[in-house]
Amino acid sequence: MAPCTRSAEFEGRFQRYAASNSQQPERFQYVFDFKFGAQDVAVELLRPSELERYYFLINRTQFRDVRAEGVPAPLQSELSPGEAQLGVRRDYAEQRIMQLPSVFFSGLRATCDRLAPETWPMFCYDWGVEWGRRAAIDLDASVFQTEGKALSELSMRRVAELLAAWFRELGLGSPVLDFSFAASGCLVVEFQRSALAEATPPRSSASTTGRREQCSLFSGCLSALLSHVGGRRLSVRELRCGTGQSALCSFLVVPHARKPLLDQLLEGGERDVRLLVQRLSAKTEQAR
């Protein structure tokens, strides 16, 4: 048992549950004490039938200051002393973080251009989705702490501000959500100073073949983040990417059901936002 669960309220409850042979789930509230803060959690304890194991489902409900009465668990860095000297950095929540210069992305892109240029958009989109799904959980927990609400409960404007702040904090650029076409089921994201666009080598295959999906990592990430917030699948496609200094990239967000139609229009070469929205709406009307 980890130190923060070595108590009658947690370990004792588990021992009683294990001895009871109950098949019903056990639910309770608990507080994890850490040196970086206390965390209120909701715990669900399950015993699947025909399996000799137990599952703990733990959801954080609040992240607060260190409690005076709690015995805090050691920091990750204390469990692994001297890790800073071994190149390990951690953020405020003890998660490992890295600082990477722009050449990391330009090197990645140059390698992909050389070995498998056609895979870049697809690979990066899926990579972005995986990243965004995980980031959404961390972001939701962080926002719950500061705003007292889940992302989905905040106003859409506030969510747009928080997402933009998150990208800016990471040094990746600044996305601005444009709601002008929301009534037509389309959102536009104008992404200023995209780190990916600015790291694209000038002689990239994207430049020579006319392909424009250079920020697919952000398309995938935005798709996952907005899908998490909206509680439904949303698709994001990059319309325009400005490489080099002062890069401005545009993305279109649509409900997932519209993705095949949007892809079809993009394959046909259409990139103008107004025309895309008009054609998406017209084709939807035709389909009725």
Added chain:
Amino acid sequence: MSQGQQTLSASVPPPANVASSAAIRGLPEADLEISAAEILARLQILTALDPDSTSAAAFFSAFEQAT
């Protein structure tokens, strides 16, 4: 009929010429009711798409319906 539809009927009475034009066009009264319900649903979607006053969850629900 939902509460919202009743409110619409009460607060926005149909113009005097609606019944006669429906009769001229041979439309049953039920068509007019459906039309009012559709207008109300559209208004509700547009209201929910206000990013300043709507939760993100409600916004994206309306966003999907807007298609």
